[in-house]
Amino acid sequence: MTSASSTPLANIRNFSIIAHIDHGKSTLADRLIQETGGLTAREMSEQLLDNMDIERERGITIKAQTVRLHYTAQDGETYQLNLMDTPGHVDFAYEVSRSLAACEGALLVVDAAQGVEAQTLANVYQSIEHDHEIVPVINKVDLPAADVEKVRQEIEDIVGLPADDAVLTSAKTGLGIADVLEAVVARIPPPKGDADAPLKAMLVDSWYDPYLGVVILVRIVEGTLKKGQQVKFMQTGETHLIDRVGCFTPKRIEMTELNVGEIGFITAQIKEVAQTRVGDTITSAKNGTAAPLPGFKEVQPVVFCGMFPIDAADFEKLRDSLGKLRLNDASFQWEAESSAALGFGFRCGFLGLLHLEIIQERLTREYDLDLITTAPSVVYKVHMTNGELRELHNPADMPDPAHVAHMEEPWIEAVIYVPDDYLGSILKLCQDRRGIQKNLTYVGGRAQITYELPLNEVVFDFYDRLKSISRGYASFDYHQIGYREGDLVKMNILVNAEPVDALSMVVHRSVAESRGRGLCERLKDLIPRHLFKIPIQAAIGGKVIARETISAMRKDVTAKCYGGDISRKKKLLEKQKKGKAKMRQYGNVDIPQEAFIAALRMGEE
Numbered sequence: 001m002t003s004a005s006s007t008p009l010a011n012i013r014n015f016s017i018i019a020h021i022d023h024g025k026s027t028l029a030d031r032l033i034q035e036t037g038g039l040t041a042r043e044m045s046e047q048l049l050d051n052m053d054i055e056r057e058r059g060i061t062i063k064a065q066t067v068r069l070h071y072t073a074q075d076g077e078t079y080q081l082n083l084m085d086t087p088g089h090v091d092f093a094y095e096v097s098r099s100l101a102a103c104e105g106a107l108l109v110v111d112a113a114q115g116v117e118a119q120t121l122a123n124v125y126q127s128i129e130h131d132h133e134i135v136p137v138i139n140k141v142d143l144p145a146a147d148v149e150k151v152r153q154e155i156e157d158i159v160g161l162p163a164d165d166a167v168l169t170s171a172k173t174g175l176g177i178a179d180v181l182e183a184v185v186a187r188i189p190p191p192k193g194d195a196d197a198p199l200k201a202m203l204v205d206s207w208y209d210p211y212l213g214v215v216i217l218v219r220i221v222e223g224t225l226k227k228g229q230q231v232k233f234m235q236t237g238e239t240h241l242i243d244r245v246g247c248f249t250p251k252r253i254e255m256t257e258l259n260v261g262e263i264g265f266i267t268a269q270i271k272e273v274a275q276t277r278v279g280d281t282i283t284s285a286k287n288g289t290a291a292p293l294p295g296f297k298e299v300q301p302v303v304f305c306g307m308f309p310i311d312a313a314d315f316e317k318l319r320d321s322l323g324k325l326r327l328n329d330a331s332f333q334w335e336a337e338s339s340a341a342l343g344f345g346f347r348c349g350f351l352g353l354l355h356l357e358i359i360q361e362r363l364t365r366e367y368d369l370d371l372i373t374t375a376p377s378v379v380y381k382v383h384m385t386n387g388e389l390r391e392l393h394n395p396a397d398m399p400d401p402a403h404v405a406h407m408e409e410p411w412i413e414a415v416i417y418v419p420d421d422y423l424g425s426i427l428k429l430c431q432d433r434r435g436i437q438k439n440l441t442y443v444g445g446r447a448q449i450t451y452e453l454p455l456n457e458v459v460f461d462f463y464d465r466l467k468s469i470s471r472g473y474a475s476f477d478y479h480q481i482g483y484r485e486g487d488l489v490k491m492n493i494l495v496n497a498e499p500v501d502a503l504s505m506v507v508h509r510s511v512a513e514s515r516g517r518g519l520c521e522r523l524k525d526l527i528p529r530h531l532f533k534i535p536i537q538a539a540i541g542g543k544v545i546a547r548e549t550i551s552a553m554r555k556d557v558t559a560k561c562y563g564g565d566i567s568r569k570k571k572l573l574e575k576q577k578k579g580k581a582k583m584r585q586y587g588n589v590d591i592p593q594e595a596f597i598a599a600l601r602m603g604e605e
């Protein structure tokens with residue numbers, strides 16, 4: 001099937017789907033694939049676009065997947081539709097922006113019973129920024145609670161898009177699916193581009209495939225990309241020989257070339273995803289273009305933490321697992337690290353907290369590793385009194401304060417959309433996190449707030465707090481705005497007078513005491529009682545700023561089984577032993593694995 005490559009520009013449509021979680025994005029995408037004959041009903045039994053367990057469980061899509069559909073419209077013409085799935089979380093904002101840059105339009109799917117939800121707005125605005133033509137789709141009209149007119153009004157008032165000609169669908173029953181396809185063809189503009197210009201293709205995404213090596217998703221902006229062609233990646237400067245060209249329908253179809261305006265994949269015997277940069281421009285090795293596409297950004301990890309195996313024997317396994325994960329995720333970095341108390345492990349860098357949690361969960365779940373993850377930290381700039389400038393990725397490496405002239409921390413600008421009812425609590429949350437309010441406006445019944453915030457106040461649990469305060473209605477988007485000087489200090493946590501390096505952190509002096517107190521209180525609940533009294537202290541240098549005490553207790557799990565049968569007793573002891581394995585000893589105190597991360601969740605302040 002190579003005919004696809006002959007589609008004229010006017011018959012190509014590139015689009016994505018914007019939807020709030022659960023409004024039916026995946027179901028609709030599946031229907032579009034089914035309707036256009038990409039797959040049989042049986043092959044459809046699994047939802048296709050979200051293909052990782054963790055993604056599905058969390059309801060988020062991390063890696064963009066694109067499918068090509070062939071649709072013969074009512075005008076008798078056959079169209080090539082490229083449907084692009086986009087990741088839906090702030091940690092992956094740059095990837096989203098590149099996916100959007102590869103499209104000319106979007107379907108905005110709104111649940112007919114739920115109406116417009118705040119989180120959708122940020123995505124719609126991004127799409128509008130890319131000059132997209134947006135087609136509103138009101139889905140789930142089969143539900144008894146569906147109120148199409150109300151939702152239509154919301155789309156006009158809140159989103160600000162005309163909704164008279166919104167397409168009404170039930171992705172569940174199949175109602176209106178043909179109308180969606182007609183609307184895509186009629187309302188979303190075809191791509192533009194010069195077929196005769198030198199090749200200019202945008203690297204939209206890449207992933208590792210065990211059979212094909214690294215697979216790269218590209219959008220051809222100008223020219224043609226052919227199998228067998230020698231190409232150059234302009235950011236890395238590397239040249240590669242293209243050995244496969246094709247698209248997904250969602251089955252993998254190989255072709256001989258990708259033409260201007262098209263989205264498809266290429267392979268070029270590339271071994272590691274790290275050799276590819278999202279947003280890079282691919283051109284021909286000879287007589288290529290001189291000007292790369294605008295908008296390229298080097299993705300840098302912003303959150304760092306240590307990961308240590310609970311069982312020291314797992315170190316090599318952890319190294320292997322990290323290596324495997326990195327094959328497919330170049331935005332995540334790691335290097336070996338050792339800690340006095342935790343032994344050998346790795347210092348890892350992530351795009352954000354969600355990214356960290358995903359990697360941590362995959363290591364635990366897919367690679368069966370028990371890990372201790374240390375407090376996440378941002379990168380600080382430390383100006384030494386001797387004029388030297390150091391980058392601090394790990395609070396444990398904090399130099400002696402006597403030699404520090406001053407420190408700088410990264411700041412972000414955050415835009416939050418929130419319904420009026422929750423505005424007060426969200427403002428308080430931002431104030432508590434040292435935020436500086438920049439702007440507050442109203443769009444429909446919702447407030448749009450712009451805040452400048454120190455990143456280190458956001459990395460722990462800001463997003464979780466925001467969601468729980470607003471019952472999921474607040475949405476949050478951010479970008480970094482550079483470094484600013486701050487009065488920062490290293491806070492140590494001592495358990496039974498032993499410093500627990502995994503819990504030491506850099507904090508602003510003004511919040512150190514309340515953070516220290518909160519942490520000690522939570523640790524008190526998280527660390528089981530021992531046979532002796534355990535003091536828990538937070539200290540800056542030699543000065544203790546908070547203290548809690550765990551009282552002594554004798555715990556004998558077999559006490560209940562007196563006279564009982566011996567095998568049951570053995571079983572309990574066995575169980576207790578296993579529980580121990582998940583503890584970490586500090587001096588003579590056992591700290592359970594969960595305590596490390598749980599203690600850092602700040603909770604109510």
Ligand SMILES: Nc1nc2c(ncn2[C@@H]2O[C@H](COP(=O)(O)OP(=O)(O)OP(=O)(O)O)[C@@H](O)[C@H]2O)c(=O)[nH]1
Nearest residue numbers: 019021022023024025026027059139140170171172
């Ligand atoms: N009644 C009804 N249910 C629908 C319709 N479309 C989707 N659903 C159901 O709504 C739920 C969410 O649909 P999904 O397609 O998974 O939603 P999504 O937006 O992809 O959600 P995420 O993948 O979590 O972002 C599923 O249980 C679907 O079966 C519809 O038209 N009518």
